[in-house]
Amino acid sequence: MKGKSVKTIHVLLLLVVIAVLIWSLIKPASFMSWTLEATPAIIILIIALLTYKKFRLTTLSYVIIAIMAILMFVGGHYTYSKVPLFNWIKDTFDFKRNHYDRFGHFLKGMSAIVIRELLLRKTPLKKGKWLFWNVTSISLAISAMYEIIEWISFIILKGGKTAKNFLGNQGDIWDVQWDMVLTLAGTIISLLFLSKLHNRLLRKELGK
Template identity: 65%
Template sequence: MRKIHLFLLLVVAAVFIWSAIKPASYLTWLLEVSPAVVGLIIVIATYNKFRFTTLSYIIMTILAIIMFVGGHYTYSKVPLFNWIKDAWHLERNHYDRFGHLLKGLFVIVLREILLRKTPLTKGSWLFTIATSMSLAIAALYEIIEWLAFKIGSKIGKEGNATKNFLGTQGDIWDAQWDMLCALVGSVVAWLIFSKLHNRLLQKEGIKE
């Protein structure tokens, strides 16, 4: 398992280095990648004390890559989703929506923490609390984006960078859509991965 975890860390490091090379805006890049970097530092620092299942580490890797790619291009200008926008005549680049949908995967990481660190057991309460936590994190992220934009808009030249970080693309309901995507992603992730997660907890010798 250690080799798999090391491989995932190397993948994340490689994407991080790539994302830092001539991003669209260094300030936007810093704002976008900081949460992932802080999270990775915490996970690495606590690796020997609290080792997650490989599924959780894979999810963390995916989410970190999503944020690094978004930071490099800015979420509204990721090339693949610009192509999708043009090909399907869409009104906006949907990488932001895609990213928030995938962030729903984090509910499995929250599920693992709750199973291992609280008296909660598998059942409806575990689902409700983990999903609520996932949605709360999504809402907190939207608040941080809004605060960064409000502060940046008063600074002057930094306004464009924080506007890219906010990434509404002219949609007044962008924050609500993002939170909805996170909620849907959380429910779908739970339905697809919870049984696999249970098996991995047992297989990897982690007490449920």
């Protein structure tokens, strides 16, 4: 892709994310819950914008960042356990819980591609088994750190309604384990199916 068309795609992605961000702020279920859910996405977006000129990522990485941000903004607007589409799926298929958070943790595995890009461009690591292993380990570590943050938030907020919405376990004692397993699965699948596309974009867009 040529430089101008690539930048156009990036601008369009940013506009879509901003539109969803604005929508998510309009009468959310809880402003405190929205803040807890959306803040990580906002921080990542700010970093991506501030580093765009000096350290531009591939379009694939920006697409994944946009998906992650939208995922968090939607979850923040409704709270993860009450996203309407997944309530409908829950009722239709007689599930015991709203699975938006599980879906979200699986999709968060795609951030492995962003981690892969950072490692390829900022460390001596080269494409191969060690890169796969390191990316998977970092992705799983980030997932574990996020679960720890949720736990700390629950303690600080003394288990109130906002804390329960942020924790989102919906009464499942194995929720943390499910979240991490799904992130691990999403990571491995993303690396297996997106790495070749990522390599092509690294060459075409960045000459790497």
